[in-house]
Amino acid sequence: MTRSVSGRIDGGLAAPTARSRDFTATAVRLARRLLPQRLATIVVLLLGVVGIAIGVVGPLVLGHATDLLFSGVIGRGLPAGITKEQAVAAARARGDGTFADLLSGMHVVPGQGVDFAAVGRTLALALTLYLLAALMGWIQARLLNVIIQRTMAALRADVEDKVHRLPLSYFDSRQRGEVLSRVTNDVDNVQTSLSMTISQLITSVLTVLAVLVVMLVLSPLLALITVLTVPLSLLATRTIARRSRDQFVAQWRNTGRLNAHVEETYSGFTVVKTFGHRAAAQERFRELNGDVYTASFGAQFLSGLVSPATTFIGNLSYVAVAVAGGLQVATGQITLGHIQAFIQYVRQFNQPLTQVAAMYNTLQSGMASAERVFDLLDTDEQTPDPPVTGPRRRGPGRVEFDHVDFAYRPGTPIIEDLSLVAEPGSTVAIVGPTGAGKTTLVNLLMRFYEVDGGHISIDGVDITAMTRHELRSSIGMVLQDTWLFGGTIYDNIAYGRPDATEAEVVEAASAAHVDRFVHSLPDGYQTRITDDGGNVSAGEKQLITIARAILAQPSLLILDEATSSVDTRTELLVQQATAELRRDRTSFLIAHRLSTIRDADLILVMEAGRIVERGTHDELLDRRGEYWSMVAR
Incomplete structure (x- = not known):
């Protein structure tokens, strides 16, 4: 289970309930993110217009080739030496009115066969046009891919920056896997959705407009028949999409939710196995996996109905155009080549609509993920830092809590009217039962949370008047839960001060007794540590974190249960290391093992967010109060 810095277990919190979704608003907001690439976007649109215009001319050219072939076949069967008008009149005279109407609408020369040279030139022109259209489409797709990748890189950067500006309360109130899913899975799904749909969407819209214009020029009646099916397609798409x-x-x-469960189960795998919760974890996984399956199946099934529905409606227009077009050819209102071209235009008109419908499920999925990402980007941030007025000289390290009040949730106070002063160079130990507010004091001092009342100052300066970086760079922390990243031991120590020399890193390691066990490792300081530090012991991990704090050379020091997870021998080494670390520094010690705080300059005993006793070890024992009871247990 995940544990927050405040020490509260958040693994069981439910994911936030999704708010009402607005597909259009999300799509518009996502489109606005393309604005920085507006020049490239304009070029893409121009390429699309030119490419589609060339592609739309193709069927007309092929229709002209058909007319050349058909006219040649018909002309060869007519007597040579007469005109087309005479051939039409002769057909009417013998009572063949249908043939006369057909002949009147053709460009035919009686007695002349097929002009194969003209047909060859026409086909070569069509091939050239289609090659140019394909080239334009390739350039457009290539440039569009660049636009999408740049846009998504900017979105990832915005998400990363946003994460660092979020208050700790955001992460405390959500499962880690849920947040990771938004940052990784949802962002990747948005990219996949855009890559698969935006190019097709642009091409489809431009194609439909261009084809519609040409169809109106060729035959307004057939164009009207084709367009009549569009409202039916839109109605079917809208009905299914809404569901x-x-x-x-x-x-x-x-x-x-499933990712959150998997992440916390794997993170706490040892605990799950130890307490025999494997079956419960598997059952919870099956339940969450079932929820994903049910929702995914429903989404894919319903959205998958869009393409068959629009295809069926489009086929109705084919039938209507074929019947009406055949009648127009027979009556000479349109040539056979033109009706052939028109049928191709009907296909070009319906195909984009069908393709858009087919990819609608991808688009819907991408918009759902985009809404989750935008929810993250819209989350309230931590209060902004004050303007930087220049480097501030570090003082001696006097810390004062002045009538501080704080509550994680309104109406449930954790700290009430707390005041204390830590003099420069002193060691202040804080003890008390679990939930007394000890770690909360650390969170407030580090500005992981903001106080509700009162103020905290360091060397007379309110911490809210400092930037968070300035405040936290002056404080070193050694926590109960050690944190090591995947890298070498040397890198983990140097994390405390990246500009430190190798000699300084080794010196800090020696002071923290890390040097004692490093030389027993095959690769020494270059030994790689796994992400969770599983290949070193708990005590060794703690010593590495202490070495990191020593290297950082902070003016203030916070030790939060630094010896809670080590053995007695290692505890002595840790105490020696922390004693060196605390020298000439104002230090705060939070501990349950009272043996580690006997030499503290001031011991504070907390209960329910209040300081109930304060004094040295001996003074508190003489009072025979709460501290005495804790020691006597």
């Missing part, structure tokens, strides 16, 4: 949208939102919400 699938909620399923896509549920799909990604449930995916976040």
Whole structure:
């Protein structure tokens, strides 16, 4: 289970309930993120217009080739030496009115066969046009991919920056896997959705407009028949999309919950095995996985109905155009080549609509993920830092809490009217039962949380008047839960001060007794540590974190249960290391083992967010109060 800095276990918190979804608003907001690439976007649109215009001319050219072939076949069967008008009149005279109407609408020369040279030139022109259209499409797709990748890189950067500006309370109130799912899975899904849909969407819209214009020029009646099916397609798409949208939102919400469960189960795998909760964890996984399956199946099934529905409606227009077009050819209102071209235009008109419908599920899924990402970006941030007025000289390290009040949740105070002063260079130990507010004091001093009342100052300067970086760079922390990243031991120590020399790193390691065990490792300081530090012992991890704090050379020091997870021998080494670390520094010690705080200059005993006793070890024992009771247990 995940544990927050405040010490509260958050693994069981439910994911936030999804708010009402607005597909259009999200799509518009996502489109606005393309504005920095507006020049490249304009070029893409121009390439699309030119490419589609060339592609639209293709069927007309092919239709002209068909007319050349058909006219040649018909002309060869007519007597040579007469005109087309005479051939039409002769057909009417013998009572063949249908053939006369057909002949009147053709460009035919009686007695002349097929002009294969003209047909060859026409086909070569069509091939050239299609090659140019394909080239334009390739350049457009290539440039569009650059636009999308740059846009997504900027989105990832915004998400990363946002995460660092969020208050600790955001992470305390959510499962780690849920947050990771938004930052990784949802962002990746937005990229996949854009890559698969935006190019097709642009091409489809431009194609439909261009084809519609040409169809109106060729035959307004046939164009009207084709367009009449569009409202039916839109109605079918809208009806199905409305039902699938909620399923896509549920799909990604449930995916976040599943990821949170997997992450916390793997992180606490030893605990799960130790307490025999494997079956319970598997059952919870099956339950969450079932939720993902149900939502995903519903979303994909419903959205998958869009393409068959629009295809069926599009086929109705094919039938109508074929019947009406055949009648127009027979009556000479349109040539056979033109009706062939028109049927191709009907396909070009319906195909984009079908393709848009087919990719609608991808688009819906991407919008659902985009809404989750935008929810993260819209979350209230921590209060901004004050303007930097220049480097501030570090003082001796006097810390004062002045009538501080704080509550994680309104109405449930954790700290009430707390006041204390830590003199420069002194060691202040804080003891008390679990939940007394000890670690909360650390959170407030580090400005992980803001106080509700009163103020905290360092060397007379309110910490809210400092930037967080300035405040935290002057404080060194050694926590109960050690944190090591995947890297070498040397890198983990140098994390405390990246500009430190190798000699300084080794000196800090020696002071923290890390040098004692490093030389027993095959690769010494270059020994790689796994992400969770599993290949070194708990005590060794603690010593590494102390070495890191020593290297940072802070003016203030916080030791939060630094010896709670080590053996007695290592505890002595840790105490020696922390004693060296505390020298000439104002230090705060939080400990349950009272043996580690006997030499503290001031011991504070806390209960329910209040300081109930304060004094040295001997003074508190003489009072025979709460501290005495704790020692006597």
